[in-house]
Amino acid sequence: MTWTPPRTCARPASTKRCAHHASVAAALLAGAAILAGAAGAAADPLPVTEVAPGVYVHQGAHEGPTRENLGGYANIGFVVGRDAVAVIDSGGSAAQGRSLREAIRRVTSLPIAYVIITHGHPDHMLGTAAFEAERPKVLGHARLPAAVSARGPFFLDFLKGVLGEGFAGTKLVAPSETVAESLTLDLGERPLRLTAHPTAHTDNDLTVLDEATGTLWAGDLVFMERLPIVDGSLKGWLKVLETLRRVEAVRVVPGHGPPSAPWPAALDAQQRYLESLLSETRAIIAEGGKIEDAVEQVGRTASQDWLLFEDNHPRNIVTVFTELEWE
């Protein structure tokens, strides 16, 4: 917005307001609205559920990015400690990040000291810019920066086309600190244990365990209801699930699905699907079958169990076939 200084109105203020003053006032109001939007004061708070004391989750809808969902459709949220707040996944755009920040401010005025990114998919990490004024530490897997620079520009381009003006202010924010193995943060009598995993859903999956409540934020290592997407390694993912199963938690916040679910039972359906991909694709490869045969035949029994099955299942098969072809 450009600013020109107001001219002096010839009419005294006590008489009828001059048109010029009225237009200056309108311009000021419009400018204030733009600034408020950019700063987030005007954002509607995202609806959140407190799934355990101090653990708040916004449940993503089972859909792709739209103007209405502000590009966000993952489960995202925050944990409140005695001294500080940690955001876990910032959302699909700066606009969704601002709404998440507004939801936090309805709960607490404590500083937002950390933004933790579970992996570099756009619905989980593109809201980070909304928190810049709070100067949080932004944390992610050691391989997150490489993943973001490889695909981030494509995500920005694509989503700008979908969201239009609603995407304003969204940008890629590099983590200020990365995690190669594990790291424990303290929000004040509230330790959060961050664990970096080997390649599974992606090559940069990070989980967060809130030890106080036994709540595991799994990111997209755990999908429920909506079909899991293999973007890393199927065999790697199955191996990581074995490790995850041993995590002493009572509930999980999955990357997609209900805001929380009992642990580790929440893993079962996903594990069955991933195991069927492994065994059925291997069988087709062993018979000399082609990728098209696999797309046609593999995993079909699971089609009724998952939402968005047709949108993502064929792509999973292509990824999995390529992974298993030369083993």
Ligand SMILES: [Zn+2]
């Ligand atoms: Zn993901």
